Amino acid sequence: MSLRIIPANIISRLQALGTGQSPDTPNEDEPAADTAPRHAGSRNENGHYDPSPIDVAVVRIMLAKATKLPVDVVDGIFELAEYWVRTTTAADYSGNALYVSSRSVQDRFLVRSLPIGFTSEHGGDLDLKGEPAPAKPLKSTVPANKLARMADYPLPKLQGPVRKVVFKFTSHDQGWSGETGSLYENSWTWFEAGLERLEDSEIAIEEVIEEKKEDAENGEPAPQEPQFQYQFPLIQSPKWTVCRNKRAHRDWQDHTITWACYDDVQADSDGSKALEENGRGRETGDGEFVRNLQLGDVVTLWAKARFPGWVNNILAASIDVYWAAT
Incomplete structure (x- = not known):
């Protein structure tokens, strides 16, 4: 059986979610500069949350663990939800x-x-x-x-x-x-x-x-790159x-x-x-x-x-x- 190592930054995102914080909501008890998760997503001009790659990885792990669904089914859910970076x-x-x-x-x-x-x-x-x-x-x-x-x-x-x-x-x-x-x-x-x-x-x-x-x-002289002429x-x-x-x-x-x-x-x-x-x-x-x-x-x-x-x-x-x- 092969194992996939979960990167440390994904672990930190999981820990942040475990405190009840949303990905873009800082903890009021601590300075905002220290609590903002690195690689967090952001809200676009329409107020829709655009996930970061870390967000996607974290949610994928949580969904698979909570539902016991096969990975292919989880990926299908992400596609239907358009949960893309x-x-x-x-x-x-x-x-x-x-x-x-x-x-x-x-x-x-x-x-x-x-x-x-x-x-x-x-x-x-x-x-x-x-x-x-x-x-x-x-x-x-x-x-x-x-x-x-x-x-x-x-x-x-x-x-x-x-x-x-x-x-x-x-x-x-x-x-x-x-x-x-x-x-x-x-x-x-x-x-x-x-x-x-x-x-x-x-x-x-x-x-x-x-x-x-x-x-x-x-x-030693650097080799000269050949010149190419393209027509557009x-x-x-x-x-x-x-x-x-x-x-x-x-x-x-x-x-x-x-x-x-x-x-x-x-x-x-x-x-x-x-x-x-x-x-x-x-x-x-x-x-x-x-x-x-x-x-x-x-x-x-x-x-x-x-x-x-x-x-x-x-x-x-x-x-x-x-x-x-x-």
Whole structure:
């Protein structure tokens, strides 16, 4: 019989729950700074409690112990309850609205998610709104055991842990157009999703850093990386287009687009036509993008504009990623 060692931080969470405290309620008899559980979840803008990975592990252990249910049944309950970890990253341009146009920058990086499986406590040093990662071939993915060393809580063991990705943005186009058609038809300002994947060689560990230091001291030149040139045509991809702006609308529009792992809208179906009529990419409803996301992957959001006169004005943008912590 094999045993799984429960990490110490899960034990401390269990002890906190045993005192009758809720995950986000401090003990009034002690200073708040000392009693706030580390890795606790938080309440979102709607008052809903978003659990942390530790919360999920603790509740899973308690539910299994109290009910004697098989682990698979407990995991099914978590799925039905959507008891998932949510990470969110946002870019706010309300002080100075961002615009993307054919006259200047036609293809603008907006924001990236935290790596799948990691929370904001581990993403403080990441550049989530800066520059996009360089495009180059992926030599090798990061082994799960190396990723596990980067977090002090159990990482998801599922090969595809992500349940849904929610894109939110406030935007509008230039407000006029000579094009005709339905609300989103012939609209040439839009938003696209992107994917960044961790390269094994980019995850530094202490031994590798020491080797590089010794090479530098010995005067050995660092090997030159080959240069790669990728072409990203400025066209609306049916697979990556999150949403187009309404054509010739000057008022700010709020968009919320959800891609879920359980989506099953095929590209040649009537459902895909409905997606396209509502401004989405025709091939974005099959759930494939979400199901294929792996531990450590990063989702990105881009703003685009094509042809003279078209301007994509952006006030805010964010990415919410929900993943199963079991």
